[in-house]
Amino acid sequence: xxxxxxxxxxxxxxxxxxxxxxxxxxxxxxxxxxxxxxxxxxxxxxxxxxxxxxxxxxxxxxxxxxxxxxxxxxxxxxxxxxxxxxxxxxxxxxxxxxxxxxxxxxxxxxxxxxxxxxxxxxxxxxxxxxxxxxxxxxxxxxxxxxxxxxxxxxx
Numbered sequence: 001x002x003x004x005x006x007x008x009x010x011x012x013x014x015x016x017x018x019x020x021x022x023x024x025x026x027x028x029x030x031x032x033x034x035x036x037x038x039x040x041x042x043x044x045x046x047x048x049x050x051x052x053x054x055x056x057x058x059x060x061x062x063x064x065x066x067x068x069x070x071x072x073x074x075x076x077x078x079x080x081x082x083x084x085x086x087x088x089x090x091x092x093x094x095x096x097x098x099x100x101x102x103x104x105x106x107x108x109x110x111x112x113x114x115x116x117x118x119x120x121x122x123x124x125x126x127x128x129x130x131x132x133x134x135x136x137x138x139x140x141x142x143x144x145x146x147x148x149x150x151x152x153x154x155x
Contacts, residue, residue: 001028001137004071006087010034010061012045012104012117013077017124023054025132031071033064035087042104048117052125064089073136075148077124078102094141096148098127127151 005017014032021030038061046056064087074093078086079101089095100123103116131151136144 001072002069003028003030003073003075004064004067004089004093005030005032006064006074006076006089007032007034007078007102008036008087009038009102009104010063011038011040012042013100013102013120013124015041015045015059015061016049016121017075017077017128019049019054019056019059020121020125021128021132024128027137028132029069031067031069033062033067035064037061037063042117044103044114044117048114048121052121073144073148094144094148096145096152098152100124123155127154130154 003021005014007014010033014034018030018032021028041059041061046059049056070091071089071093074089074095076086076089076095076097077100079099086097100120101116103113103120106113106116131147134147136147139147
């Protein structure tokens with residue numbers, strides 16, 4: 001299953017989700033993109049991934065138009081309370097929304113900002129691990145939708 005994690009900026013949440021899922025499995029392939037990608041991956045996203053021994057080589061912010069593979073599943077990660085609208089993927093794919101705060105928008109000390117990245121990482125890891133533990137490749141469409149909704153509700 002090709003899984004696209006989608007945000008507006010593609011600089012931290014979707015990048016971390018791509019890296020976490022690809023670190024956890026070789027059955028599925030994760031990608032990430034943004035509707036308005038930033039120039040670079042946020043350095044604290046890279047630092048957070050590396051602190052958990054997750055490879056960061058090859059990660060970069062990219063536009064969804066640059067994807068070489070059509071996703072089977074699109075998971076948006078935008079905050080439900082964000083001032084910018086969450087991107088809408090119009091291609092043929094199963095969709096889910098796993099809303100979460102954007103740690104790159106925290107305007108505080110480096111220590112507080114790093115804690116926000118760690119919190120985002122932990123939530124993504126929890127959702128992705130739960131998703132993979134339930135073997136989505138063997139689920140019917142209604143079962144997959146139920147699993148995705150359960151993942152979204154994990155906090």
